[in-house]
Amino acid sequence: MSEEETKKQRLIAETERLLDHVKELPPSQPGYEHLPYRRADQHSSSISKLVKDAAEWLSIYAEKPDAFAAKPWLQKQLSGDDRAALRWPIEDVIRDLTYIRNALTAESGKEELADDMKNPPKPIVDREAQAELQPTSLVAESEDAALSPTGTDSANRTEAPAETKLSTAMSPGANHNDTPTAGRTAREIAAEKGDLGLLQADGKRKRAVTLDTARRFGGVSRRAIDDAVARGSLKTEGKRQQRRVLVDSLLKYFPPEK
Numbered sequence: 369m370s371e372e373e374t375k376k377q378r379l380i381a382e383t384e385r386l387l388d389h390v391k392e393l394p395p396s397q398p399g400y401e402h403l404p405y406r407r408a409d410q411h412s413s414s415i416s417k418l419v420k421d422a423a424e425w426l427s428i429y430a431e432k433p434d435a436f437a438a439k440p441w442l443q444k445q446l447s448g449d450d451r452a453a454l455r456w457p458i459e460d461v462i463r464d465l466t467y468i469r470n471a472l473t474a475e476s477g478k479e480e481l482a483d484d485m486k487n488p489p490k491p492i493v494d495r496e497a498q499a500e501l502q503p504t505s506l507v508a509e510s511e512d513a514a515l516s517p518t519g520t521d522s523a524n525r526t527e528a529p530a531e532t533k534l535s536t537a538m539s540p541g542a543n544h545n546d547t548p549t550a551g552r553t554a555r556e557i558a559a560e561k562g563d564l565g566l567l568q569a570d571g572k573r574k575r576a577v578t579l580d581t582a583r584r585f586g587g588v589s590r591r592a593i594d595d596a597v598a599r600g601s602l603k604t605e606g607k608r609q610q611r612r613v614l615v616d617s618l619l620k621y622f623p624p625e626k
Contacts, residue, residue, distance in 0.1 A: 372429045376472055379422050383469040386415055390461055391599065405456040412450075415461070419445040422468050435471055439464055459592050462599075561587030562624050567615050576605055576612035586622045596621060 393407045400406050408415065419442055427433040436442040441456045442464055560566065566585045567574055577585070582602070583593045593613070596602040603617035
């Protein structure tokens, strides 16, 4: 095996190792929800080294010096901007590490790499000044607003198809707990986070809820729910418009605060 191939396989193995650890991270400590990357503090130096080594390998051996140009959080790792990196959402950490793995995986990763670079994410909005000037609760609230479909970053989030929303609203047994939340304020959305009432009907706990209700209960974006489903962290039943998140799985993924 050549030196080039040996280095690549070592980087791929390290990426897989870090992905396994990041997917099992504990929740943020109270008061630090607006700094999600603190959850990965014990792995941050390894992730930083991996990003730099992978960028070097892709530049030298794959002739792709700009492989991470469309990845703003990876750019912050390359520049050593550790302070701003504390706002790196864990869902994006997983997505970016997966991107690195695909970029390194020769032919199997080239197609995915090309597709991802065609749709670069929007530039990062630096809320550092806001975090320093506002109380923690307000910063967390603004982060929730940015992640929700009604927030300022909604253009960069995956929305449910219109037919899905229509089917949900008109399906038999649908109730106010399963309707979309467009137009709701950040404070209202934050108030729904962890609300067990969303998971009940007629005083009894439901077996499953819509992906929109799961998003509201978790206080996260629809994309975060889709990613959790794709990773197998959230269990579902049904397909397409009838897809539902199992409540037992949702409570395990988002344990209610005591």
